[in-house]
Amino acid sequence: MEQRKNSSIRMFLFLCTIPLIILFGCQHEKDVGVQPVKKHNHSLGKEAIPHSFISNEIMTPIPIENGQFNTIYGWLNNETIIYMTNVGLGSNVYTYNVFTGDSSLIFESEVPISSVVPSPSGNYILIHSAPSTYEGIISIINPKGEQLMSERISAYEFAFEWNPYDENLMLISAFAENWDFSMFQMNIKEKKFDEIHNKEPFVNWIGKDEIIYLNWDQKDVSLFAPLVKKSINEQNEKMLLEDVYYAKAAKDLIMTITVNSSASDEAVYTFLSKDLQELSSFTVPHLTRYSDWLVPYFDFDAENQLFTLQPLLSTEADLYRDGFQLWSFDAVKGEKEMVMENLKNEPLNCSPDGKYCLYGFNFEKLIDIQSKKVLPLIKDF
Template sequence: MVHTNRRNYRKVLFLCVFLLGYLVLLTGCTTDLKSGMHSKIIHSKDLVKGTIPSSFTGQEMMLPIALEQGQFNMANGWLNNDTIIYTTNVGLGSHVYTYNVFSGVNQLIYESESPVASVIISPSGNRILIHTVPTTYEGVITIIDAKGKEIMSERMEAFDFVFEWNPYDENILLFSLFTESWDYSTYHLNLEEKKLTPIHLKEPFAHWVSKDELAYLDWGKEQPSLLAPLVKRSLSSEDEKLVLDEVFYMKSIENLIMTITVTSDKINESVYTFLSNDFKELSTFSIPHLTRFSDWLIPYFDFDEKNRLYTFAPLYHSDVDTYAGGFQLLSIESGEKTVILEDLDNEPLSCSPNGTHCLYGFYLEKLIHLDTKEIMPIVKE
C-alpha cells in the first residue's frame, strides 16, 4: 500500500514537472514568435515607408533654409515636388542653389561674378536658364542641367530679355532682346545644335502652341486698343492665321492655352477661357476684375502638372488704387472654382508640380501648404 502510494506520487510529480517544462518552453516559443513577427512588421513598415516619396508621408518641412553664404535674393521656383531653386547675393555676384524642402539638402549649382537677373526653370525641371548681367547693356544666358552642368552659354548685348521654353521640345527656346528704348529682336535657340537663329516676329511676347508653332496677340501699332486678335504662325513661315478676336491676355503651357478677355455684356468681369492647343474650347470661368489707368489687372497665377490653375481673385469689381477687399486664392479645374485661402495679397505664385505647395511673395519668400492652409517663411527674416 505504501509502495503503491509512493509510485503514484512519483507519477504525479513527474507529470507536474513535465507540464511545467512544457509551459516554459511554450512561453519562450510564443515570445520568440511575437518578437520575430514584431521585427518583420517593423522591417515591412520601413520598406513601405522607404518606397513612398517624402512629400506623401506627412514629413515635416525643413524650413527655414539655413543660408550657407551670402544674402537671400529670391526663390526661383520648383525643380520637382520636393526641390526648389533659390538665389543669394554674394559680394557683387550671385550663387544659385537647389534645396530639398523635406530633407534639408542644400546644393550649390551655379556661381556667377555678376548679379543674376532671372532664373527660368524648364517645364520638366531638367534644365535651368540663368540670366546674368555683367553690365547694364549686356546679358549672359547660361543653360545648365539640374545638377549644375553647363549645356550652353551666350553673351549678348541687350538691356532686357524675355524667355519662353518650348514645352514640346526643351531643346528649343524663344527669347526677345530689348534695347533701352524697347526696340526688340527675337531669336530661336536650338540647344542640341547650339545654334542661335534670328526670326522676325510682329510681337515680342509669343507663346509655343506646338513644337514648331507660335501664337501671340497682334496689337498693331496704329490704333491702340485694350483687346487684340490672337494669331498663330509656324517657325518656318511668316504667314499668320487668325484664331480669336478681342483677347486681352494669353498664356500657353503644354497642351493647354488660357485666354483672358472682357465681354461687352459683363464689363466688370474677366472671362478666363481654356482651350486645347488646337484652339478648341474646354472650359471657362469668370472673376471680378480691377481696372487700372489704361487696362485691367491680371492677378498672379500658376499651373500644376495636371493643368490646374491657381490664381488670386478680388472679391468685387473696383479701381485697383481704391480696392481694399483682399484676394482669394482659388484653384480652377475644368472651370470649377475652389477657394483655398481668403484675404491674401496679390503677389507672385509658383506651385509645385503636384499642386501640394506654392511659393508665394514678391521674392517667393513664403510657402503655402495648400492642404493645411499654413503659410511659412522659407528663410529667416
Template sequence: MRLNKSNMILKFIFQILFLLVFASFFSACTNQQDAKPGPSEDTDKQNVPPSKPEETWKLPIEIPEGEFYKVGGWLSDHQLLYITNLEQSSSVHLYNLLTGNSELLYTSEVPIVTLQISPSKKNILIQTSPSTYEGQVTILTPEGSEIIKQSFTSYELAFEWNPLNESEILISSFNEDWTFQMLLLDIEQRKTTELSIPQPFIKWLGKEEVAYLNWDETSPSLFAPLLLKKLNSETEEVIFTDVLQFAAYHDILMTVTVKDKEKLLAAYTFYNENKQELFSFSIPHLTMFSGWLVPYYDFNEKNGKFITLKPLKSVEADAYTEGFELVSYDINSGNNNSILQGLKNEPVLLSPSGEAALYGNRFEKIINIKTKELLELVEK
C-alpha cells in the same frame, strides 16, 4: 501519506506549468513591442514624398553664405533652387525641403538677374548681367554642369522655353528704347537665329508654332486678336479676336476676355489643342489707366488645376484695398476651391504635383494647398 505526497507533486507540476505559460505570454508581449518601428525608422525615410508637407518641411532655409535674393523655382516636389548674393557675385543653391540641406550648384562672378527651370526640369537657365547693355545666358544641367554660355547685346531679355523641344528657347532682346529683336536659341545646335515676329511676348503652341497678341500701336485698345504663326512661314492665322491676355501649355490654351457687355467680369476660358472649349469661369476685374489688371496665376497640367488671385469686386485698381483670394479651379470637373484670403497680388508657382505653391515677389513664401497654410521660406 502517499495521497498527500501525490497531491503535493501535482500542485508542484501545476505551479511549474503556470510559470511557463506566464513567461511565454510576457515574452510574446515584449516581442510585439520590440517589433514596432521606432521614431528613427520613420524619420530616415526622407526620400518618400510627404503626405502632410507641413509636418516634414524643414523651414526656414538657413542661408549658408551671403544674402538671400530670391527662389528660382521647383526642381522637384521637395527641391527648390534659390539665389544668394555676396558682394558682386551670385550663387545658386539646391534646397531639400525634407532634409533641410542646401547644396551649392553654381557660382557666378557677376550678379544673376534671372533663373528659369525648363518645363521638364532637365535644364536650368541662368541670366547674368556683366554690364548695362549685355546679357549673358548660361544653360546648366540639374547637377550644375554648364551646357552652353552665350552673350547678347541687350538692355533687357525675356525667355520662353519650347515645352515640346526644350533645346529651343525664344529670346526677346530689348534695347533701351524698348525696340526689340526676336531670337531663337538652339542649345543642341549651339546657334542663334533671328526671327521675323512683330510682337515681343509670344508663346509656343506647337513644336514649330507660336502665338501672340497683335497689338495695334497706332490705335490703342484693351483687346487684340490672338494670332498663330508657324516659324518657317510668313502667314498668320487669327485664332480669337478681342483677347486681353493668354497663356499656352502643352495641350491647353487659356484666354482672358470680357464676360459681359458692361465689362464687369473677366472670363478665363480653356481650350484643347483643337481650340475646342473645355472650361470657363468668371471673376471681378480691376481697371487701370492703361487697361485691366490680370492677377497672377499658374496652371498645373498634371492634375488640371488652375490657381489665380481673385479680387472680391470690380473697381479701379488704385482704390482697391480688400485683398485677393487665392482660388483653385479644376478644368476637368469644373469644381473650385478657396485656398487663402487677404493676400497681395504677387506671383504664384505651383509645384510639379500641384500640392504646394511658391508665393511672393521673391517666392519667399510657400503655400500648402491641402492644409491652406502660408509659411515663410526664409527668416525675415
C-alpha cells in the same frame, strides 16, 4: 559555509551588474528625444530612405550659409526649389529640397545674376547673368550644375520662353533701351543660336514649331487684339480669335481673358484646347487701372490646374482693400474651388503636382494647398 558562499556569489553578481546598469542607463538618457526613424536614417544615409517615409513636413527656414538671400526662382520638381544669394559682387545659385533640407550649390557667378528660369520638367536651368547694363550672358546648365551652352547678347532687358513640347528649344527676346527688340531661338541639343523674326516679343508655344501671340496694332490704342498663331520659321500668320485682352498657353492648353459682354465689370477666363475647342470658363470681378485692367497673379501646375488670385468685387485697383481669394480651377473638368482668403495679390509659382505654391515677390513664402497655410521660407525676410 554554504550560505556565506552564496552571499559572496550574489555580491559578486550585483557588483558586476552595476556597470551594465550605468552603461545602459546612460545610453537610454543619450537617446531621449531621438526618433527611431531619424536614427535609422542617419545610420543608412539620407539617400537610403525616401523623404515621404521620414516626414511630410516642410523644412523651413532655408539655411543661408553663404551670402545674402536674393530670391527663389521656382521648382525643379515636386520637392526641390531653386534660390539665389548675393555674394560680394556676384551671385550663387542653389537647389533646396523642402522636405529633407538638403541644399546644393550648382552655379557660381562673379557678376550679378538677373534671373534663373527652370525648364517645365526641370531638366534644364537658364541663368541670365549681367556683366554690364547693356549685356547679358545666357547660360544653360543641368540640375547638377554642368554647363551645356552659353551665349553673350547685347541687350538691356530679356524675356524667355521655354518650349514645353521640346525643352531643347528656348525663345529669347532681347530688348534695347528704347524697347526695340530682337528674337532668338536657342537649340540646346544642336548647340545652335539663331535670330528669328516676329512682330511681337511676348509669345507662347502651342507646339514644337508653332507659337501664339496677341497681334497688337501699334497705330491703334486698344485694350484688345486678335490672337494669332504662326510657325516659328515662317510668316504664315493665322488669326484664331478676335478681341482678346490677355492670353497664356500651357502645354496642350490656351487660356484667354476677355470682358463679359453682358457685364463689363467682369473678366471672362476661357480655356481652349490646342485646336480651339472650348473646354471651360469662369468669370471674376475686374479691377480697373488707369488705362487697362489688372490681371491678378496666377500659375498652372503640370496637370493644367490653374491657381489664381481674384478680388471680391470690381472697383479701381488703387482703391481696392478687401484682399484676394486663392482659387484652384480644373480647366478640363471645369471644377472651381476656393483655397484661401485674405491674401495679397503677389506672384505664384506652383509645384508640378499642385500641392504647394511659392508666393511673394521673391517667392519667399510657401502656400500649403492642403493645409491652407502660408509658411515663411526665409528667416526675417
